[in-house]
Amino acid sequence: MTEPVLSVRDLRVWYGTERGPVRAVDGVSFDVRPGETLGLVGESGCGKSTLGRGVLGLAPTVASVDGEVILNSKGGKGRNLVGLPAKELQKLRGPDLGLIFQEPMTRLNPLMRISQHFEEALQTHHKDLPKKELRERAIEALRGMGIPASRYESYPHEFSGGMRQRIMIALALVLRPAFIVADEPTTALDVLVEAQIIKILADLRKNFDTSLVLITHNLGIVAEACDRVAVMYAGHIVEQGDAREVFANPQHPYTKELLRSTISLSTTGLHFIPGSPPDLVHPPEGCRFSPRCPVAMQGCAKVEPPEVVLPSGVHSVCWQQAIEVDPSMADELGTGGREPLAAVKEISVADEA
Numbered sequence: 001m002t003e004p005v006l007s008v009r010d011l012r013v014w015y016g017t018e019r020g021p022v023r024a025v026d027g028v029s030f031d032v033r034p035g036e037t038l039g040l041v042g043e044s045g046c047g048k049s050t051l052g053r054g055v056l057g058l059a060p061t062v063a064s065v066d067g068e069v070i071l072n073s074k075g076g077k078g079r080n081l082v083g084l085p086a087k088e089l090q091k092l093r094g095p096d097l098g099l100i101f102q103e104p105m106t107r108l109n110p111l112m113r114i115s116q117h118f119e120e121a122l123q124t125h126h127k128d129l130p131k132k133e134l135r136e137r138a139i140e141a142l143r144g145m146g147i148p149a150s151r152y153e154s155y156p157h158e159f160s161g162g163m164r165q166r167i168m169i170a171l172a173l174v175l176r177p178a179f180i181v182a183d184e185p186t187t188a189l190d191v192l193v194e195a196q197i198i199k200i201l202a203d204l205r206k207n208f209d210t211s212l213v214l215i216t217h218n219l220g221i222v223a224e225a226c227d228r229v230a231v232m233y234a235g236h237i238v239e240q241g242d243a244r245e246v247f248a249n250p251q252h253p254y255t256k257e258l259l260r261s262t263i264s265l266s267t268t269g270l271h272f273i274p275g276s277p278p279d280l281v282h283p284p285e286g287c288r289f290s291p292r293c294p295v296a297m298q299g300c301a302k303v304e305p306p307e308v309v310l311p312s313g314v315h316s317v318c319w320q321q322a323i324e325v326d327p328s329m330a331d332e333l334g335t336g337g338r339e340p341l342a343a344v345k346e347i348s349v350a351d352e353a
């Protein structure tokens, strides 16, 4: 199997606040292989953006970052990005690491022509690139996103929201990074533009062999565009594996609930997960999902579940699967540990109506 472009091990990103540290990312591990797209999903506030920024070394200064993010790309062979000096990180940004933000208008400078944005990006990393070549590379990147060369000298406000987002993607891609984080790249766009952008992101692998972490609320996008999926809950990854396998056969109770909460043509009632995600300053003991989990056992609320690899290759962090894989693990839950925790009442909008 090919070596991962990025190996994240036990990454922690905690925000310092007056109430104590917010454990937004709290011991997360995953790999991304060359040309692979990993979808990162989970409810609002579970730590997706913090993780995306944390792996790129872009966590804000109020955050403490711990663990390993090993980059294995052109300029970053075997380097741990955690603790790398800002100057070194800056050198990797562009040629090795890229970020696509969710709000293009706040990232494009309204006073600068599109051409100037590309000149700035390319000249930072390729000081000696002749002007003609620079222009050719920029136009090629724009054309790949469906923006004609005739618009090269336009200003950001002269484009639609969808076009601006494609320009942002072209700007991230012009340096051909080995690894990109795209944080909700289609949130503010209509469905047709969204579909276009998803197609572009899916084509990245074919055209540039780029690896991508795609952060999104939209599970449909993950099913369509991602090879693998990682499901986050309260600062942890609770399930990860082949996207088709996880969607067809979700294992972790949180993944099951999350998938049930999506709307499809066959939806008759709106299901949502009762309760809300925990306070990440004082997360629950044991499994963080246990207070909301419909199948939680007494022991789940006391002992943190281990990560197990299931026969399908999917990783799950749940006592139910741990005991399935190795029944002797039940001993760790203690006496009465397998008794059900108080049942969570299911609420659905259809029932209430």
Ligand SMILES: Nc1ncnc2c1ncn2[C@@H]1O[C@H](COP(=O)(O)OP(=O)(O)OP(=O)(O)O)[C@@H](O)[C@H]1O
Pocket (backbone or CB within 6 Å): 015, 016, 017, 022, 024, 042, 043, 044, 045, 046, 047, 048, 049, 050, 051, 060, 062, 280
């Ligand atoms: N600068 C900060 N200082 C303190 N806490 C923060 C800061 N930024 C984020 N958080 C907290 O960290 C947790 C994770 O936030 P994050 O934005 O990473 O979640 P998310 O899953 O990306 O959410 P969304 O889908 O809504 O963007 C939340 O509890 C959030 O309130």
